[in-house]
Amino acid sequence: EYEALSKSSKTGSIVAQAGDLNRELPKAQKTIRADYKNDYIYHAQMEPLNAVAHVKSDSAEVWVGTQASDGTRNDVANHLGLDFKSVNLHTCYLGGGFGRRSMTDFVIEAVDISKAVNLPVKLQWTREDDLQYGAFRPISLQKLEAGIDQNGNINSWKHVVIGTGGGLLGSGADIPFYDIPNKLIEVRNIDHGVRTKHWRAVGHGPNKFAIETFVDEIALEQKKDPYQLRRELLKNHPRELAVLDKVADMAQWGSPVPVGRARGIAFAERSGSLAAGVCEISLDRSTGKIKVHKIWGSLDGGVVVHPANAKYQMEGSLVMGLSSVLFESITFKEGQVEQSNFYDYPILRMEDAPEEIILEIIPSSEKPTGIGEAGLPFMGAIISNAFVALTGKRLRHMPFTPEKVLEVLSS
Numbered sequence: 001e002y003e004a005l006s007k008s009s010k011t012g013s014i015v016a017q018a019g020d021l022n023r024e025l026p027k028a029q030k031t032i033r034a035d036y037k038n039d040y041i042y043h044a045q046m047e048p049l050n051a052v053a054h055v056k057s058d059s060a061e062v063w064v065g066t067q068a069s070d071g072t073r074n075d076v077a078n079h080l081g082l083d084f085k086s087v088n089l090h091t092c093y094l095g096g097g098f099g100r101r102s103m104t105d106f107v108i109e110a111v112d113i114s115k116a117v118n119l120p121v122k123l124q125w126t127r128e129d130d131l132q133y134g135a136f137r138p139i140s141l142q143k144l145e146a147g148i149d150q151n152g153n154i155n156s157w158k159h160v161v162i163g164t165g166g167g168l169l170g171s172g173a174d175i176p177f178y179d180i181p182n183k184l185i186e187v188r189n190i191d192h193g194v195r196t197k198h199w200r201a202v203g204h205g206p207n208k209f210a211i212e213t214f215v216d217e218i219a220l221e222q223k224k225d226p227y228q229l230r231r232e233l234l235k236n237h238p239r240e241l242a243v244l245d246k247v248a249d250m251a252q253w254g255s256p257v258p259v260g261r262a263r264g265i266a267f268a269e270r271s272g273s274l275a276a277g278v279c280e281i282s283l284d285r286s287t288g289k290i291k292v293h294k295i296w297g298s299l300d301g302g303v304v305v306h307p308a309n310a311k312y313q314m315e316g317s318l319v320m321g322l323s324s325v326l327f328e329s330i331t332f333k334e335g336q337v338e339q340s341n342f343y344d345y346p347i348l349r350m351e352d353a354p355e356e357i358i359l360e361i362i363p364s365s366e367k368p369t370g371i372g373e374a375g376l377p378f379m380g381a382i383i384s385n386a387f388v389a390l391t392g393k394r395l396r397h398m399p400f401t402p403e404k405v406l407e408v409l410s411s
Contacts, residue, residue: 001190002140002141002162002163002190003141005162005188005190006141006143006160006162006188008188011186012160012162012186012187012188012189013170013186013187013188013189014184014185014186015161015170015173015174015185015186015187016173016174016175016176016183016184016185017183017184017185018180018181018182018183019156019181019182019183020182021156021157021158021182021183021184022184023182024147024155024156024181024182025145025147025156025158025182027147028147028148028149028155028156029147029148029149029150030147030148030221031145031146031147031148032145032146032148032214032217032218032221033143033144033145033146034144034213034214034217034396035141035142035143035144035396036141036142036144036206036209036210036213036214036396036397037139037140037141037142037396037397037398038139038140038205038206038209038380038397038398039139039328039329039330039331039397039398039399040136040137040138040139040194040196040329040330040331041136041137041199041324041328041329041330041399042131042134042136042328042330042339042345043096043097043098043099043100043134043135043197043199044096044098044323044328044342044345044347045094045095045096045097045098045100045101046095046096047065047094047095047096048124048125048126048127048129048130049100049101049106049124049125049129049130050064050065050106050122050123050124050125051063051064051106051107051110051122051123052064052110052120052121052122052123053076053107053110053111053113053114053120053121053123054114054119054120054121055080055111055114055115055118058082058086059082059086059087059088060076060077060080060082060086060087060088060111060114061087061088061089061090061120062076062087062088062089062090062107062110062111063090063092064089064090064091064092064107065091065092065093065094065095065097065101066089066091066094066101066102066104066107067094067097067099067101067102068101068102068104069089069091071102071104072089072104072107073087073089075104075107075108076089076104076107076108076111079108079111080111080115098199098200098320099197099198099199099200099202100134100135100197100199102197102198103135103197105133106123106125109123110122110123127340127341127342128340128341131337131339131340131341131345132336132337132339132340133195133337134195134330134337135195135196135197136194136195136196136197136199136330137165137168137196137197137199137202137205137206137324138163138164138165138168138169138196138203138206139163139164139165139194140161140162140163140164140165140169140206141161141162141163142159142160142161142162142206142207142210143158143159143160143162144157144158144159144160144210144211144214145157145158145159146158146214146218147182148218148222152222153232154178154180154218154233155180155181155182156180156181156182156183157175157178157180157182157183157184157185158183158184158185159173159183159184159185159186159210159211160185160186160187160188161173161185161186161187161188161203161207162187162188162189162190163187163188163189163190164189164190164191164192164194164196165189165196165203166189166191166196168196168197168198168202168203169187169189169203170185170187170203170207171201171202171203171204171207172201172202172203172204172205172207172208172211172268172270172377173185173187173203173207173211175211176269177233177234177237177240177267177269178215178233178234179233179234179235179236179237180233194332200317200320200321200372200373200376201270201317201321201373201376201377202373204268204270204373204376204377205321205324205376205377205379205380206380206398207377208266208268208377208378208380208381209325209377209379209380209381209384209398211381212266212267212268212378212380212381212382212385213266213380213381213384213385213394213396215229215230215233215266216264216266216381216384216385216388217394220388225254226264226265226385227244227248227253227254227265230244230265230267231244231245234267239274239300239364239366240267240269240274242300242362243267243274243275243276243298243299243300243362244265244267244276244298246276246298246360246362247265247276247277247278247296247297247298247360248265248276248278250278250296250298250358250360251263251265251278251280251294251296253265253278257280258280260282260283261280261281261282261293261390262280262281262386262387262389262390263278263279263280263281263386263389264278264279264281264381264382264383264384264385264386264387264388264389265277265278265382265385266378266381266382266385267378268374268377268378268381269374269377270370270373270374270376270377271369271370271371271372271373271374272301272302272367272369272370273299273300273301273302273369273370273371273374274299274300274301274374275297275298275299275300275314275374275375275377275378276297276298276378277295277296277297277298277318277375277378277379277382278295278296278382279292279294279295279296279354279379279382279383279386280292280293280294280386281293281383281386281387281390282390283387283390283391283405285409287402287406288401288402288403288404288405288406288409289402289405290326290383290387290400290405291352292322292326292352292354292383293354293355293356294354294355294356294357294358295318295322295354295356295357295358295382296358296359297314297318297357297358297359297360297375298359298360298361298362299314299359299360299361299362299371299374299375300361300362300364300366301361301364301368301369301370301371301374302364302365302366302367302368302369303364303365303366303367303368304361304364304368304371305368307361310361310371311359311361313371313372313374313375314359314371314374314375315357315359315375316372316375317372317373317374317375317376318354318357318375318376318379319348319353319354319357320348320376321375321376321377321378321379321380322348322352322353322354322379322383323347323348324376324379324380324398324399325379325380325383325398325399325400326348326352326383326399326400326401327346327347327348327352327399327401328345328346328347328399329345329399329401330345380398383395383400384396384400387400387405391409393408393409393411394408395408
């Protein structure tokens with residue numbers, strides 16, 4: 001269905017447009033195309049959803065870890081037909097949120113039970129409840145096409161995101177810092193009735209995976225160094241270029257890599273922050289398991305008020321991104337989520353964590369920007385880009401499970 005919708009003559013929701021793609025793309029000296037896919041994924045916060053509610057005739061009191069205190073208070077008030085001020089909300093620590101705890105379905109359930117029994121109630125969803133009635137990061141098929149002119153430059157860029165997730169799908173699909181004169185970026189939505197929700201970095205994770213992997217594919221097709229191609233595209237954007245150059249310098253890009261290992265590079269932005277990453281991987285070709293040994297990351301987040309916390313946020317988003325890229329997948333059978341707990345929805349464990357994460361924050365006098373999601377968007381691309389450098393084969397469907405890796409290696 002996604003493939004069929006991608007071939008429709010109807011244009012979807014336009015994310016960004018410049019120049020005249022319909023005129024310029026057919027004139028290209030060379031056209032490069034690639035498709036990328038990503039599965040639904042679950043928020044996997046460590047503390048399952050829970051809330052305490054005490055509903056009385058003219059008021060309600062709620063204790064909950066929430067990402068949206070006023071929104072939760074308002075939802076409870078509206079649900080019970082009460083005034084906003086009649087709801088007393090005690091905001092607790094989250095136990096992990098990542099977007100899932102901006103919803104109030106579990107809070108309203110606790111409220112309904114308390115009202116029915118006329119007593120205070122503590123409701124805790126089991127992990128199975130939480131996982132099987134999740135609200136997931138959207139699934140998508142991404143089709144990219146680039147036109148190369150007679151000088152070997154990218155003159156045209158077309159990117160169509162097809163998926164289930166509505167407004168969540170377009171985040172991060174634009175490429176405002178890459179100077180390409182003709183571009184069309186659009187989203188086409190199919191509603192399969194699956195609940196979707198903001199997941200850390202929203203659409204930036206899958207979209208930057210597709211974009212930054214495609215840039216790498218263009219570089220290899222043009223016999224250019226992937227770092228140097230990005231430098232060309234960023235030449236008129238000094239802040240972005242400085243971030244890319246910093247991570248390349250940190251990782252000593254172009255220097256010899258240990259035998260059996262390879263490196264990949266990518267650039268991404270999120271919430272106004274600029275970030276770039278390099279990783280070094282190895283591969284067990286008998287099992288298909290990828291091991292990420294090192295990650296280098298550079299960040300320009302404007303004025304950084306708390307440098308240590310900024311690094312923690314980067315580390316957290318890198319590791320969460322790594323987990324989603326290598327392991328995480330939600331699948332459906334007969335309308336029901338097939339996974340139920342961490343035994344069949346694996347997440348990154350200590351043994352799979354990088355041996356080393358090296359981060360640099362670039363001093364800046366620009367206004368502060370959001371850092372909590374900045375490290376995640378480039379993770380899929382740097383691993384895919386390192387994998388092709390190591391094997392000559394390309395990974396285009398996240399997550400890169402051992403089964404998928406072995407299939408790609410044998411193709």
